[in-house]
Amino acid sequence: xxxxxxxxxxxxxxxxxxxxxxxxxxxxxxxxxxxxxxxxxxxxxxxxxxxxxxxxxxxxxxxxxxxxxxxxxxxxxxxxxxxxxxxxxxxxxxxxxxxxxxxxxxxxxxxxxxxxxxxxxxxxxxxxxxxxxxxxxxxxxxxxxxxxxxxxxxxxxxxxxxxxxxxxxxxxxxxxxxxxxxxxxxxxxxxxxxxxxxxxxxxxxxxxxxxxxxxxxxxxxxxxxxxxxxxxxxxxxxxxxxxxxxxxxxxxxxxxxxxxxxxxxxxxxxxxxxxxxxxxxxxxxxxxxxxxxxxxxxxxxxxxxxxxxxxxxxxxxxxxxxxxxxxxx
Amino acid sequence: xxxxxxxxxxxxxxxxxxxxxxxxxxxxxxxxxxxxxxxxxxxxxxxxxxxxxxxxxxxxxxxxxxxxxxxxxxxxxxxxxxxxxxxxxxxxxxxxxxxxxxxxxxxxxxxxxxxxxxxxxxxxxxxxxxxxxxxxxxxxxxxxxxxxxxxxxxxxxxxxxxxxxxxxxxxxxxxxxxxxxxxxxxxxxxxxxxxxxxxxxxxxxxxxxxxxxxxxxxxxxxxxxxxxxxxxxxxxxxxxxxxxxxxxxxxxxxxxxxxxxxxxxxxxxxxxxxxxxxxxxxxxxxxxxxxxxxxxxxxxxxxxxxxxxxxxxx
Numbered sequence: 182x183x184x185x186x187x188x189x190x191x192x193x194x195x196x197x198x199x200x201x202x203x204x205x206x207x208x209x210x211x212x213x214x215x216x217x218x219x220x221x222x223x224x225x226x227x228x229x230x231x232x233x234x235x236x237x238x239x240x241x242x243x244x245x246x247x248x249x250x251x252x253x254x255x256x257x258x259x260x261x262x263x264x265x266x267x268x269x270x271x272x273x274x275x276x277x278x279x280x281x282x283x284x285x286x287x288x289x290x291x292x293x294x295x296x297x298x299x300x301x302x303x304x305x306x307x308x309x310x311x312x313x314x315x316x317x318x319x320x321x322x323x324x325x326x327x328x329x330x331x332x333x334x335x336x337x338x339x340x341x342x343x344x345x346x347x348x349x350x351x352x353x354x355x356x357x358x359x360x361x362x363x364x365x366x367x368x369x370x371x372x373x374x375x376x377x378x379x380x381x382x383x384x385x386x387x388x389x390x391x392x393x394x395x396x397x398x399x400x401x402x403x404x405x406x407x408x409x410x411x412x413x414x415x416x417x418x419x420x421x422x423x424x425x426x427x428x429x430x431x432x433x434x435x436x437x438x439x440x441x442x443x444x445x446x447x448x449x450x451x452x453x454x455x456x457x458x459x460x461x462x463x464x465x466x467x468x469x470x471x472x473x474x475x476x477x478x479x480x481x482x483x484x485x486x487x488x489x490x491x492x493x494x495x496x497x498x499x500x501x502x503x504x505x506x507x508x509x510x
Numbered sequence: 511x512x513x514x515x516x517x518x519x520x521x522x523x524x525x526x527x528x529x530x531x532x533x534x535x536x537x538x539x540x541x542x543x544x545x546x547x548x549x550x551x552x553x554x555x556x557x558x559x560x561x562x563x564x565x566x567x568x569x570x571x572x573x574x575x576x577x578x579x580x581x582x583x584x585x586x587x588x589x590x591x592x593x594x595x596x597x598x599x600x601x602x603x604x605x606x607x608x609x610x611x612x613x614x615x616x617x618x619x620x621x622x623x624x625x626x627x628x629x630x631x632x633x634x635x636x637x638x639x640x641x642x643x644x645x646x647x648x649x650x651x652x653x654x655x656x657x658x659x660x661x662x663x664x665x666x667x668x669x670x671x672x673x674x675x676x677x678x679x680x681x682x683x684x685x686x687x688x689x690x691x692x693x694x695x696x697x698x699x700x701x702x703x704x705x706x707x708x709x710x711x712x713x714x715x716x717x718x719x720x721x722x723x724x725x726x727x728x729x730x731x732x733x734x735x736x737x738x739x740x741x742x743x744x745x746x747x748x749x750x751x752x753x754x755x756x757x758x759x760x761x762x763x764x765x766x767x768x769x770x771x772x773x774x775x776x777x778x779x780x781x782x783x784x785x786x787x788x789x790x791x792x793x794x795x796x797x798x799x800x801x802x803x804x805x806x807x808x809x810x811x812x813x814x815x816x817x818x819x820x821x822x823x824x
Contacts, residue, residue, distance in 0.1 A: 225620070225736055227633040236631065253629070254620055254736060339779075345787070370779045375791040378737040381730035385526055389775040392522035403632065404731060426632055510783045 215242075216447060219267035220251035221277035223260060228378070229403060229420040230301075230316065234276060237439035246447065247274075261285040268293040274450065276443065279304065279313070287311055297456040299446045303347070309455040314442045316348050317464040318420065318471035319355030320495050321435035322399070323502040324488050325417045325473055326359020328433050329397045330367060331484035332415060339370040339390030340399040340509070343377045347506040349401055352419060352435070354505040356399045363487065370395055371509050380404030388412070406431050415479070424476055433475035441470045466495045513780045523772050524656035528664055529730060531761075531768035533558070535667040536722025537746035538753065538760040539674055540586075540715040545750055546678060547711030548691040548704075548814040549597055552608025554719050555743030556615030557589045559736070561720025563619040566727035566734040567626055569636045579663065579724050586720025589615055590713035598708045601818030612743070620736040633733040639663060661729045663721070668761065670718065675757040687711050691812035694819040704819045719743070745798075752802050754809040766801060770794035 218238060222228075226235040235251065242249040250272070255263045260282045267275055268289065278301040279286040290298045290311040302313035329338060338360050340353045353371065360367045370393055372386035380403050387398050387408025398409045398416040406423055409416035410430040418424070418434035441463040449456050464470030473492065477485065494500035517523055537558055544551040551557075565582030569575055589611060596607045627634060639661035648658040678684040686707050689697045694704035722742075727734045745767060753759035774790035781790075 225624075226629040227631070227735070229632065232631045235629065253624075371782055371787075372775055372778050373787045373791070375788075376740055378735050379740045380733065380735065380738060381726050382740070384731060385530060385772065386775050386778075388522060388526060389772070390779060392520060392776065393779045407731065421631055423632070426635065 215245055215248045216274055216450065217272050218242075218247040218249050218274045218276060218443075219270075219272035220249065220253075221255060221260065221263050221267065221275060222251060222253040223255050223257070223278050223281065224253070224378070226251070226253050231278075232421055233437050234301075234439045237443050238276065240440065241443060241447075257281040261289050264289045264298075265292070268296045272296060274299060274446065277301070297446065297450055299443070299456065299460065306457040306459050309457050312446055312449075312456045312458045312460055314459070314464065315461040316420075316437055317351070317461055318435045318437035319351045319504065320466040320502045321437070321471040321473045322352050322355035322417075322419065323359035323362075324492055324495075325399070325433045325435050325475070326356040326361075327363050327488040327491065328473075328475060328480050328484050329356070329399070329415075329417060330360040330362070330364035331481055332432070333364070333367075333397045335394050335396045336364065336366060337368045337370065337390075337394040338397050338399065339372070339387065339393075339395035340401060341372045341374065341383050341386045341390070341405040342401040342509075343373065344375060345373055345508040350506050350508050351504055352401060353399065353509045354507070355502055356417065356435070357509065358503060358505075362491075363484075368394075369509070374402065377402070380407070384408045384411075387416075400431075422474055424474070429479075431476075432479040433473055435471065436474050437464065437471045438469060441468045466492075467498055514777065517773060517776045517780065520776075521652060521656045523769075523776060525659065526772040526775075527765060527768045528657065528660050529768075530771050531764040532660075532664045532667050533722040533725045533730070533742055534746055534749060534764035534767060535671060535761055536725060537719050537743055538749040538764055539667075539671055539757060540718030540722065541746050541750045542753060542755055542757060542760055543674065543687070543715035543718065544590075544712050545815055546691045546755055546812055547687045547708045548694065548812055548817065548819070549594070549708055549712050550604040550608060550816050551590075551593055551712060551715060551719075552605060552747065553589055553593050553611030553615060553716065554608075554746055555739055555741070556612035556619075557586050557716050557719045558723030558726075558743045559739045560589065560615040560619045561586050561723030562727045562738065563623050563723075563734050563736075565720070565724030566636060567623070569728060570627075570634060575639055575728055578728055579721055582720040582724035583717040586717040587713040589720070590716030591709070593716065594709045594712040597818065598705055598712070601820060604816050616736070616739075623734060623736060633735065635732040636728070638727075638732045639729040663725050663729050667722075667725075671757045671761045678757065688812075690819075691814055694814055694817075698821065708819070719746075722746075748798065748802060751809060752798070752805050754805060755812060759805075763798075763801070763805075767794055767798050770797050 222231045224231050238249045241247045274297045276299045283304045287307050298311045306313045342349045370390045374382045383402040383404030384407045387405040391412045396414045400406045406416040406427045416431050418431045420437045422434050423431040442460045445463045561582035564585045565578040568581040569578035596602045597604045641659045644658040648654040686702045690704045690707040697704045749763040752763040771794045774793045
């Protein structure tokens with residue numbers, strides 16, 4: 182039986198807190214304690230997508246905004262249990278991915294109304310504490326396409342994707358639109374490898390596209406750029422920055438930043454507002470949620486200015502990249 | 511339409527076929543050796559994963575690429591020892607033990623990987639095997655660049671297949687392996703110790719599996735992902751049946767599967783607008799099942815496969 186009200190431990194705790202508070206200068210007393218955030222990663226954090234969440238949360242922890250704990254490589258059958266464990270341990274915000282466990286994740290959220298959930302999901306938000314987000318870096322992909330369009334000799338552009346889910350389609354379509362904007366006669370190739378984790382296969386798909394004449398590869402999957410490197414052509418990376426891993430090969434990346442989504446969710450919590458939100462829009466470029474990174478020395482000079490113009494227009498809200506969820510053919 | 515057939519005459523296709531086939535050749539030969547001695551080894555998927563991890567890790571820590579392969583082989587042999595201990599000495603179910611080893615080895619790979627390599631943005635890389643041009647042969651038109659400009663482990667795989675075919679068919683030790691897989695009691699009567707033969711075959715076979723896994727991280731790619739094996743081990747188990755337990759045909763089966771795979775990747779680019787990509791992804795598996803049905807009609811399964819041997823028991 183747990184006694185209601187005061188017990189020895191809470192008195193000791195509050196005494197200690199009071200004692201500590203009296204020692205601190207006044208503004209510090211007002212400062213919020215860091216929010217306890219737990220990351221529940223279905224894949225190893227080296228996986229490009231998870232690494233973006235992981236990095237954003239590490240950075241927030243470094244700034245003192247959150248206390249970050251995480252678990253990785255969690256099988257679908259274990260996922261709900263891991264969410265519950267973190268909720269039981271007192272995590273105030275749980276960040277993760279509901280794609281494979283949409284129903285179970287929502288059940289957990291229903292059982293822990295005090296905990297807020299911010300989940301990558303193809304579904305809708307639920308209640309006051311289950312927020313969702315998608316991965317929108319199509320604007321950055323468009324800009325990468327604008328650079329790529331000016332760089333190709335053959336006019337054939339390859340893209341290697343995992344599985345044609347809407348977010349992958351939108352990304353590849355964004356790249357293609359960017360290419361077409363500066364190179365209307367471009368020819369596009371597409372390979373889906375049917376899995377998210379088979380870099381050797383992505384590499385084979387890339388080589389197949391090079392054999393078919395492609396001289397720029399858009400690597401939705403890691404492994405694609407290895408094919409480009411092997412044959413001495415150029416490649417574009419997605420989500421995270423691959424330029425360091427493939428110098429001389431990857432000239433630009435469609436970077437996705439999770440920071441703004443996390444920030445928006447934390448702000449809603451601080452303001453006492455519902456977190457049952459679709460936070461996807463905070464992934465837009467004008468929110469800082471995605472952006473191009475490129476190696477200027479690898480890109481022809483006349484390609485940069487038009488791209489920067491569109492980049493500025495997107496940020497100013499004057500230009501919108503089409504959102505096309507159709508499977509690229 | 512002619513494009514569909516033109517692909518078959520491109521250098522790129524055939525060099526891709528050998529690359530895709532190499533880990534399958536290693537894995538199939540390994541599983542085949544175990545089964546010829548009468549032990550089914552479903553630990554293959556996990557052992558390949560572990561080989562991929564430990565071989566890569568050794569090279570990442572500064573070892574030579576060949577030492578990396580050797581480390582993978584030794585680690586594979588250790589898992590083979592475990593499998594043999596459970597299935598040969600204790601006579602446990604080979605199915606359950608094998609699946610258990612796959613689960614254990616896969617998770618253990620991830621565990622060691624994470625302890626050795628702290629979480630980072632993208633996994634660290636090593637400098638992998640480079641294609642090796644075989645003098646004279648690689649200068650041949652078409653055949654040269656397609657078949658004789660592979661990385662060294664690919665040639666090793668083919669060499670091992672030839673050796674294994676000779677070993678099983680022409681050497682006393684090979685005969686001992688075969689007879690143990692057919693009738694261990696008869697082997698015992700001939701003065702062959704079936705327990706020792708099975709231990710040896712399972713350990714050597716598991717070593718080959720692990721080398722197949724290491725090919726993925728040391729030649730086909732240059733990083734390790736815990737989930738990168740993607741069912742290659744299970745394909746090897748099917749290829750053993752396809753090969754009717756003969757090493758020569760194991761190469762053939764692996765090449766055929768790889769051909770379907772390399773072909774479908776290229777067909778996607780030609781017919782992608784017409785046919786859904788899922789059909790292409792299915793193709794290697796569907797055609798392999800078809801080939802399996804045809805080939806296995808004449809298959810001669812090792813008669814003592816999956817039967818534990820207990821001395822003096824009938």
